[in-house]
Amino acid sequence: MKASKDLTLKAIWSRSIKSAQTLQEEGAEVELYSEDSGSGRSLDDLLGRSDIGAVIIALPIKNQPEYIRKALLAGKHVLSEKPVAENVKEAVELIKWYRSEIVGKGVTWAVAENQRYLASFTRAAEAVQTMGRQLTFRVQMHVLVSGGKYFETS
Numbered sequence: 001m002k003a004s005k006d007l008t009l010k011a012i013w014s015r016s017i018k019s020a021q022t023l024q025e026e027g028a029e030v031e032l033y034s035e036d037s038g039s040g041r042s043l044d045d046l047l048g049r050s051d052i053g054a055v056i057i058a059l060p061i062k063n064q065p066e067y068i069r070k071a072l073l074a075g076k077h078v079l080s081e082k083p084v085a086e087n088v089k090e091a092v093e094l095i096k097w098y099r100s101e102i103v104g105k106g107v108t109w110a111v112a113e114n115q116r117y118l119a120s121f122t123r124a125a126e127a128v129q130t131m132g133r134q135l136t137f138r139v140q141m142h143v144l145v146s147g148g149k150y151f152e153t154s
Contacts, residue, residue: 001056007054009028010031010052011030011031011032011033011046011049011052012024012030012031012032012033013032013033013034013043013046014032014034015034015035015036016034016035017032017034017036017037019034020032020033020034020037033045043067044074047070047071047074047076048074052076053076054076054077054078054079055071055077055078055079056079056080056112057078057079057080057081058080058081059081061083061084061086062085062086064080064081064084064085065085065090065093065094067080068080068094068109069094069097072098072102072107072109073102075105076107077107077108077110078107078108078109078110079110079111079112080109080110080111080112081111081112082111082112084111115141
């Protein structure tokens with residue numbers, strides 16, 4: 001988000017003020033909100049701000065659906081992590097809810113998929129659409145990744 005000239009980080013909400021403070025850069029004019037910040041600093045207070053147009057939800061996966069719903073119902077665009085829920089049943093329910101209750105109301109929910117806008121995937125999607133109904137697909141990627149807890153743990 002910091003790399004985008006079109007976005008401004010205005011506030012951070014976390015379940016604890018200590019956690020929110022770890023995300024705040026020194027000297028940044030970013031307001032902090034948390035469950036333990038007291039009156040006027042709750043998630044509802046943050047979502048009620050008219051100068052906040054969108055939120056990024058980066059919480060543990062099992063907690064995400066509740067916060068996605070809350071932000072969308074508050075009229076905020078949402079970018080959430082993947083997977084969108086802890087299990088397929090909850091994910092399907094959330095997607096159905098979004099499509100039936102939110103689509104068409106002026107807010108968008110997107111999932112932070114790493115490969116979504118790569119030109120090769122866009123071209124492949126366009127080519128597949130010309131082939132008729134697809135029953136399945138498979139993508140095989142080869143990337144060089146080293147280091148980090150997600151690649152060095154079982």
